[in-house]
Amino acid sequence: MSLSIVVVGYGRLGAALCTELYRLRYTIKGIFGKSKTSTQRLTHDSDIQYHDPSQYSLCRYADIVFITTPDDVIQQVCESIARDQGFTSHSVVFHCSGALTSEILSSARKYGASTGTMHPLQSFSIQKTEQNRFKDIYIAIEGDPVAVETAKKLANDLQSHPFILQTSAKIFYHAAAVVASNYLITLVNMSLQLLEKTGMNKHDGISLLMPLIQGTIENVKKSGTDQALTGPIARGDIDILSKHITAIKEDIPELLDLYVWLGRYTIEIAKLSPKLSSNSVSCLEYLFNNSFGNNKSKIKNQKSENL
Numbered sequence: 001m002s003l004s005i006v007v008v009g010y011g012r013l014g015a016a017l018c019t020e021l022y023r024l025r026y027t028i029k030g031i032f033g034k035s036k037t038s039t040q041r042l043t044h045d046s047d048i049q050y051h052d053p054s055q056y057s058l059c060r061y062a063d064i065v066f067i068t069t070p071d072d073v074i075q076q077v078c079e080s081i082a083r084d085q086g087f088t089s090h091s092v093v094f095h096c097s098g099a100l101t102s103e104i105l106s107s108a109r110k111y112g113a114s115t116g117t118m119h120p121l122q123s124f125s126i127q128k129t130e131q132n133r134f135k136d137i138y139i140a141i142e143g144d145p146v147a148v149e150t151a152k153k154l155a156n157d158l159q160s161h162p163f164i165l166q167t168s169a170k171i172f173y174h175a176a177a178v179v180a181s182n183y184l185i186t187l188v189n190m191s192l193q194l195l196e197k198t199g200m201n202k203h204d205g206i207s208l209l210m211p212l213i214q215g216t217i218e219n220v221k222k223s224g225t226d227q228a229l230t231g232p233i234a235r236g237d238i239d240i241l242s243k244h245i246t247a248i249k250e251d252i253p254e255l256l257d258l259y260v261w262l263g264r265y266t267i268e269i270a271k272l273s274p275k276l277s278s279n280s281v282s283c284l285e286y287l288f289n290n291s292f293g294n295n296k297s298k299i300k301n302q303k304s305e306n307l
């Protein structure tokens with residue numbers, strides 16, 4: 001017999017999860033939204049039952065309860081379901097936040113339920129698609145042993161790659177995801193802002209940057225970050241970097257701190273290459289650590305002292 005699920009919070013992820021598990025012939029016992037009508041508006045699947053929070057007690061009839069509300073109300077929603085006797089010792093309860101752990105589901109554990117988290121490392125929009133949006137993505141799992149085993153089965157059925165995280169390490173995992181996804185956008189935006197100084201608009205700038213970004217990502221994929229690093233920091237090209245800093249300082253000073261902090265971090269990667277001499281590393285560090293003054297002459301002096 002197939003496992004049965006309820007989804008509490010029918011938004012971007014809740015809808016995607018529900019659609020895919022329905023295709024996989026899991027029994028969808030019901031969907032809960034803030035109000036029955038707002039949830040119903042989102043889908044036309046006539047054989048799915050829509051409920052509002054006054055009916056949380058019905059969750060007890062499902063094997064698996066997914067709480068896919070926004071992060072800041074997960075704990076509160078779990079407590080409401082628990083208060084309405086919506087959990088039993090057979091329930092397995094998940095939330096899908098990347099940052100929060102299964103500890104916030106403690107109200108379900110009081111009823112003997114198993115608790116865990118399943119975080120798909122992907123961005124979901126509300127649009128429905130024929131494709132399985134979980135195929136080949138990674139799903140981070142943590143929780144008690146029953147929840148972990150259930151999550152692995154769900155992830156395998158969804159054709160995802162499950163992997164287990166230590167509960168205490170989850171916050172670092174989420175910070176890593178924010179850096180890789182959100183901060184990548186920040187970096188692209190910063191690059192576009194610099195390109196605007198050449199007279200290029202953002203639309204053309206994106207076209208121009210895309211092959212470079214994709215090539216860089218391919219290089220990271222093939223050989224890791226230290227091998228993939230190219231450019232003036234990897235070459236120890238102090239004069240060019242000094243010109244960047246001067247130009248940014250004069251024309252877009254609001255980007256200077258970010259440029260300098262990223263440069264300082266990039267030196268740490270460049271240092272791992274035997275190609276960069278210790279003299280170049282010292283000059284790079286001097287330049288970036290003193291980038292708010294007029295460093296060029298000081299760097300030149302240091303260069304000649306080190307020769």
Ligand SMILES: NC(=O)c1ccc[n+]([C@@H]2O[C@H](COP(=O)([O-])OP(=O)(O)OC[C@H]3O[C@@H](n4cnc5c(N)ncnc54)[C@H](OP(=O)(O)O)[C@@H]3O)[C@@H](O)[C@H]2O)c1
Nearest residue numbers: 009010011012013014033034068069070071096097123124
């Ligand atoms: N979207 C993603 O790409 C993604 C990826 C990985 C993980 N996640 C995680 O998935 C969870 C949901 O994120 P989301 O992006 O899908 O959020 P979302 O699109 O904002 O959907 C949340 C849904 O929960 C409903 N809701 C809010 N309060 C509720 C309550 N008290 N009772 C029942 N339903 C309630 C909302 O209804 P209204 O619309 O009426 O407010 C909305 O339908 C979060 O934990 C998030 O961290 C999301």
